[in-house]
Amino acid sequence: MAEAETETGQAPETEETLFEAPPIAEQERMVEAILFASAEPVTIKELAGRMPHGSDPAEAMVHLRERYEGRGVRLVKVGDAWAFRTAPDLGFLMQKETVETRKLSRAAIETLAIISYHQPVTRAEIEEIRGVSVSRGTIDQLIEMEWIRFGRRRMTPGRPVTFVVTQEFLDHFGLESARDLPGLKELRAAGLLDNRPPPGQGAPDSEEDEGEDDQTELFDEE
Amino acid sequence: MAEAETETGQAPETEETLFEAPPIAEQERMVEAILFASAEPVTIKELAGRMPHGSDPAEAMVHLRERYEGRGVRLVKVGDAWAFRTAPDLGFLMQKETVETRKLSRAAIETLAIISYHQPVTRAEIEEIRGVSVSRGTIDQLIEMEWIRFGRRRMTPGRPVTFVVTQEFLDHFGLESARDLPGLKELRAAGLLDNRPPPGQGAPDSEEDEGEDDQTELFDEE
């Protein structure tokens, strides 16, 4: 730094007092660097101890604080010490969100399918159709995804809640209404049903119609 | 955010996108906050990944760098990343922060210099230049310090591994890239970075060319 060179050659004992304090702008730089590099907040006293003799870190701090006003980092007082901190409004930059998209589990997609084709449908009905019990987590997940919601209670003993699909569900799957979901006939035509009619159950055509009737019936029930 | 107010009535075509990138001053604050928060250099790509969609961290960086010119901390480029570092002229204030680094042996320093100037360089080449074999410990130490790493294998018989310097090396020595090594141009001009085989061994011309190509490639790559 500049201060040493100008004074060299003076008497050693007077040297200290003859050292002029660095200009305040320079002191500001010093405070800035020390605060930046310190692992902990730094007190004015510590700053004074580290800066050249005669420095006024408190005054430098005032200037520095002004300089950082409105910046991405701010000079904040922590107890009686000072530190740089990220501006609070930028805290969101300090977290990085990674979004991972996973396929719905088979249980969830089946439950969702049943709800969409049979809505409004009670949990007991879902279980009956699936043939296995439906875990609370599966229902919760679908509710959380906002793909299903509670419908009206069924007017049967126990008044069970029903589930229906939401507008978000329709939006996601590009449907105008749940009735637009393809029936079994279309599913088969699209090759999605690779089953055959059970032996002795007549012509395939009639069975398919039956399936559609089933569905219509369910919807009418509402 | 402030962008809405300042931009209203301005250019209608930019208003079309619902989520406009924040104004550049705001982006500058964001870059400042992110870089301040990190001890490690941060790449433009990482910045872009953390900033709002449509941000241009490279441009914000230009402004930010200007802002910190002559300050107690500086914005420095390290490889393809950026970091805040205290101004080197204030190092004398930082005794408290100084970390005692393991003193490198002369062999390690020479090996490091050879790797940085000749990279990518094989162990046999290092030994050829130093005139003594390089002990495993020397290489290991430099790798452990994360100053060197393995580069691509050389496409010569035996496919020997090469060594190159790392971003940490650049960061440690305040280099923007390996091209900024002191005196690199002069060394190359003087032919002192040539891999000249001893006379009577192989075809010197072709081998020399190969060696040079290799190096040029690497430096261009960065």
Next chain:
Amino acid sequence: MNDAEFTEDTVTNVSDRLAAEALIVDVDGFEGPLDVLLTMSRTQKVDLRQISVLALAEQYLAFIEKARDLRIELAADYLVMAAWLAFLKSRLLLPPDPAEEGPSGEELAAHLAFQLERLQAMRDHAAKLMARDQLGRDFFARGITEDVTRTRRVTYTATLLDLMQAYARIRTKDEFRPYTMDRDAIFTMEEALSRLRPLIGFAGEWTDILSYLPEGWENDPARRRSATASTFAASLELAKEGRIELRQGDTFAPIQIRRKQDG
């Protein structure tokens, strides 16, 4: 000096020399032969490109002699270098033999000078590198870092196809069986044969083969078609065996079979 022998040694010992790292002795802080040569070349106080390799060789050989007198154990590469330098010296002193193959003494000397110059350059630049401002010594990184908290959000998705397939799966679950060719409307020839064989004994009169169709296969068109075909094929088989006779009165007329009269 035996020139030829030294040439051989030089070539074959390069790799040996490189492998002999553990044997390097520290003589007056010298790490190795090139190192020693470099130090000696400096005493000539001339540009490395103009050093007298001859003088250098003499100095080095004198150094080795002295070390031997002092009973300092020298690493192999010191001695290899000494031998090589002695060879080089002889090459430089004697007039070149035009019949001799290989590089000239001047070429070898030039290469040695290049090596020394390169090593010196690396030393100088190593010093320059280390003299640079260093992180953690002259300039510093952020002391209080804020780690980026990484949150991982998992979203689930499904396609309409997934939905429909799931529904189809449930609706057809009871009917599900591993995929096989649909054969329920197929009456195989083996089945027809085993049906016909026991019956044929009673077929004394010409009988329409359609009367042999199994029960329940007469009405459904697909089943009827299959049963007719297999029964016909089975009757051909039996005719071949000589068990029955076969006749058809006209095109598309009923096909009739009867037991072979003399069978």
